[in-house]
Amino acid sequence: MKYTPRLPRTNVNVSPGSPLKDLLLMLTAATAIMVGIYIALGFAVDALAPRISYETELSIGRFMGRHPILKDAKPAPQDIQELAETIRTQSTDIPFPVQVSIRQDPQVNAFALPGGRIVLTSGILEAIESQNELAFILGHELGHIAHRDHLRALGRGLVLLTLSSLVLESGDSSGANLGKMVVLTELTFTRRQETLADEAGQDALMTVFGHVTGPEQVFSHFAKLADTNYLTRFALTHPETQARIRHLKDRALANGFPSRALVPLHPEPLPAA
Amino acid sequence: MILTNIETVPGKTIVEHFGLVSGNTIRARHLGIDILAKLKNLVGGELRGYTKLLQDSRQEATQRMTAQAEQLGANAVVNIRFATSSITGGAAELYAYGTAVRVE
Amino acid sequence: MFPDYYFFLILLAVGYVTGTFFERRHFRSLERRERATMHLPIVGGKALPFDPDMAEAVAVVSGSAVISVDYFKRFLAWLKNFFGGRIKSYETLLDRARREAMLRMKELVPDADFIVGVRIETSSISKSQKNSGVSCVEAVAYGTAIRLRK
Numbered sequence: 350m351k352y353t354p355r356l357p358r359t360n361v362n363v364s365p366g367s368p369l370k371d372l373l374l375m376l377t378a379a380t381a382i383m384v385g386i387y388i389a390l391g392f393a394v395d396a397l398a399p400r401i402s403y404e405t406e407l408s409i410g411r412f413m414g415r416h417p418i419l420k421d422a423k424p425a426p427q428d429i430q431e432l433a434e435t436i437r438t439q440s441t442d443i444p445f446p447v448q449v450s451i452r453q454d455p456q457v458n459a460f461a462l463p464g465g466r467i468v469l470t471s472g473i474l475e476a477i478e479s480q481n482e483l484a485f486i487l488g489h490e491l492g493h494i495a496h497r498d499h500l501r502a503l504g505r506g507l508v509l510l511t512l513s514s515l516v517l518e519s520g521d522s523s524g525a526n527l528g529k530m531v532v533l534t535e536l537t538f539t540r541r542q543e544t545l546a547d548e549a550g551q552d553a554l555m556t557v558f559g560h561v562t563g564p565e566q567v568f569s570h571f572a573k574l575a576d577t578n579y580l581t582r583f584a585l586t587h588p589e590t591q592a593r594i595r596h597l598k599d600r601a602l603a604n605g606f607p608s609r610a611l612v613p614l615h616p617e618p619l620p621a622a
Numbered sequence: 623m624i625l626t627n628i629e630t631v632p633g634k635t636i637v638e639h640f641g642l643v644s645g646n647t648i649r650a651r652h653l654g655i656d657i658l659a660k661l662k663n664l665v666g667g668e669l670r671g672y673t674k675l676l677q678d679s680r681q682e683a684t685q686r687m688t689a690q691a692e693q694l695g696a697n698a699v700v701n702i703r704f705a706t707s708s709i710t711g712g713a714a715e716l717y718a719y720g721t722a723v724r725v726e
Numbered sequence: 727m728f729p730d731y732y733f734f735l736i737l738l739a740v741g742y743v744t745g746t747f748f749e750r751r752h753f754r755s756l757e758r759r760e761r762a763t764m765h766l767p768i769v770g771g772k773a774l775p776f777d778p779d780m781a782e783a784v785a786v787v788s789g790s791a792v793i794s795v796d797y798f799k800r801f802l803a804w805l806k807n808f809f810g811g812r813i814k815s816y817e818t819l820l821d822r823a824r825r826e827a828m829l830r831m832k833e834l835v836p837d838a839d840f841i842v843g844v845r846i847e848t849s850s851i852s853k854s855q856k857n858s859g860v861s862c863v864e865a866v867a868y869g870t871a872i873r874l875r876k
Contacts, residue, residue, distance in 0.1 A: 350636050350723070350775050354764040356757075357693040361686040362646050362821045364814045368802060369742070371814060375805045629771040639775070642768050642828070642844060646820055650803065652810025701770035709850045709863065713803065713813055715820060719846055721770045 398501040403444050406463050406500065422450035422468050432480070432557070433467065433487045440488060440556040441495045441549065449487070457570055459486055461493040463500060476570040479611035481563035485550040492549025498542045540589060544596060551597055551606070560609040561601045565594050623688045624698035624725065631698050634725040640694040644719035645686025647679045648709055679716040680704065687718045696722035741797030749818055756825050763832040768841040768869060775840065782875040787841065788868035789830025792851070793823045795861060820848065823865035835871040844869035 424430075433449050447465040454470035461467055467490045477483055493499055547564065554561045568590050601608070624631055651659075655671035662669055683704075691699050702720035709715045769775065799815040806813050824846060831841065847866045 351638050352767040352775075353638055353640055353695070354767070355640055355694045356760060356764060357643075357690050359693070360821065361689045361693075362644070363817050364812055366814065368798070368815050372798075372802055372805070375802075375809060378809065379805070629773040639767065639769060642770060644824065644846070646817070646824075648813045648816045648820065650806040650810055650813050653808045655810070656807070703770065703845070705846070705848060707848045707850055709803075709813075709816055709820075713807070713816070715816070715848070717820075717824075717846070717848060719770065 394501050398497045401497065401500055406497075407445055407465075422452040425449035425451050425469065429469075429483065429487075432484060433491070435557060436484060436488050436553040437491055440553045441491050443491065443495050447491065447494070459490055461490040461499050465494060467491070467494075473570070477567065477614065479563065479566065479613055481554060481558055481611045482567045482570075483614065484553055484557050485563040485567055487550075488553025489546045489550035491553065492546035493542065495549065496542065496545055498546070501542075544593060547593055547597055548600060551600060555606055558609075558612065559607070561597070561606040562608045562611055564597050566611070568594055623691065623696075625684070625688070625702055625720070626698070626700050627702040627720070629701060631700060631723075631725045634698075636698075636700070636723045636725050638696075638724040640691070640696050640722040640724075642719060643687050643690040643694065643696075643699060643722045644717065645683045645688070645690060646715060646717040647682040647686070648713055648715040649675055649679045649682075650713040651675055676706070676714055676716070679714060680718070683716040683718040687720065691720075691722035694722050696724050698723050698725045737797045738801060741799070741801075745796035745798055749822070752822050752826070753818075756822065756829065759829050759833070760825070763829060763836070766832050766836070766838060766841065768828070768832070768844045770844050772843050774842060774872075776872075776874060780874045781872050783838075783873040785835070785871050786868060787831050787834045787871045788866060789827045789832070789834065790864060790866040791823050791826035791830065792862050792864045793819055793826070795819065795863070819863055820865070823863045824848065824867070827865040827867040831867045831869065835873075837873060838871040839874045840872045841869040842872065 425433075429449050433447050437443050437447055443465065445465050447467055449467045449469065451474065452468050452470050455472045456470055457473045457476055458470045459467065459473055467487065469486070473486065474483075477486070550564065551561050554563055600606075624634075626632075630636065651671065655675065658671055659669055684702075687702075688699060699720040699722050702718060705717045705719075707715050707717070767775075795816075799819065802815040803813050827846065828844075831844075835841070845868055849864050851862050851864055
């Protein structure tokens with residue numbers, strides 16, 4: 350038999366199409382699916398979070414003792430603790446005691462963590478000038494705790510973490526990198542949750558002082574620290590902050606809350622409620 | 623296209639040959655098969671998803687090989703051999719190769 | 727988050743660029759050498775397409791090649807594990823390895839007249855025990871080279 354040397358015209362063993370396009374397609378599909386799951390989770394968690402009992406929350410709180418935010422936080426001075434407890438017992442129905450901690454951080458910020466822990470930054474304490482502002486901040490954070498907002502934010506992140514570890518255990522190192530890109534324990538709250546917490550703060554002011562001056566000053570402090578952080582500067586010029594101030598003013602008007610002078614921070618003692 | 627895995631095509635004579643031709647596929651399973659397989663690991667039974675995957679791969683590899691043989695002008699492939707190897711955690715590679723010939 | 731995320735993307739880009747460069751260069755070399763060795767027939771069968779008495783020299787020849795995976799290909803294959811379908815990024819890899827192995831076998835005996843009984847073996851060599859990713863692909867082609875008396 351004779352041999353006819355020939356070469357094939359095309360390479361059948363290689364599929365046409367650019368691998369980059371393939372990558373883009375898969376990444377888009379993967380992102381779309383993850384976003385879909387995230388949204389669905391949001392609804393599910395929102396429905397479930399209010400049903401978590403306070404006992405469960407306390408155990409979660411104990412578990413979270415090692416959260417990076419709490420790592421270098423020191424317990425707050427006695428008067429701040431007392432103010433927080435006063436607001437809790439008289440303005441909310443949170444059944445367990447709250448602990449306030451201070452974290453050395455020049456940024457103006459405050460956090461609420463499960464189990465009744467409030468963390469204030471040293472920045473926010475240095476910025477405020479009156480006890481009313483402090484009460485508003487504490488009342489606002491206690492409002493978040495009472496509404497279980499922090500559990501909702503944490504819950505979604507937790508389910509994502511479990512899901513991704515389940516899916517990624519069959520992958521190699523590139524999978525682990527992808528997993529780290531999924532941002533988890535972010536304690537962000539929606540606008541509605543923030544507004545409701547604002548109202549809780551306003552109620553706290555009424556309970557402790559009998560009038561509701563204070564929130565506007567707190568919001569203005571976000572802007573004053575403009576030199577250090579452009580985000581906080583953004584916070585005041587942001588229409589959302591203006592809307593929050595206006596909403597509180599409208600509510601005060603509707604409920605007949607008066608406005609009086611502010612009580613300076615130190616050294617006056619706390620007014621008895 | 624006549625395919626055999628013996629040296630000749632019974633009943634015909636080979637008049638011309640064109641060298642080795644080969645076809646290969648590498649296919650990945652998808653999440654559905656994966657989850658089902660993990661469940662089956664507990665209860666046992668045939669892994670239908672994997673079976674189908676490998677069957678399809680074998681078919682496609684053979685198709686590619688015959689396509690290459692056609693391009694060379696052959697009308698039969700003799701001495702076909704199959705080889706499977708596992709590349710990456712969830713993908714199977716199937717390779718088919720044989721000699722492209724023209725028979726009459 | 728900066729080191730992990732950005733590092734990964736940089737590795738991906740580097741993998742893609744260098745991988746594509748080496749691949750194209752390799753394919754060009756393969757085509758060139760296939761054209762040059764086209765005259766040497768290789769058959770898979772053991773049947774000799776010539777008179778056995780005419781054989782002058784007989785030897786077993788083998789050629790092998792190990793081609794490595796780049797980061798981009800590996801990531802693409804990992805993603806494919808969720809969606810299924812053909813892993814295009816690995817197809818070129820295997821094709822290159824096998825053609826290279828066959829060419830090296832042919833180039834060992836440029837003055838042979840036939841190579842018969844050719845077999846091709848592929849194996850994947852993985853660094854980690856978890857079988858979680860292949861590091862390289864090895865292809866071996868071997869057969870009997872025969873030179874005929876003229």
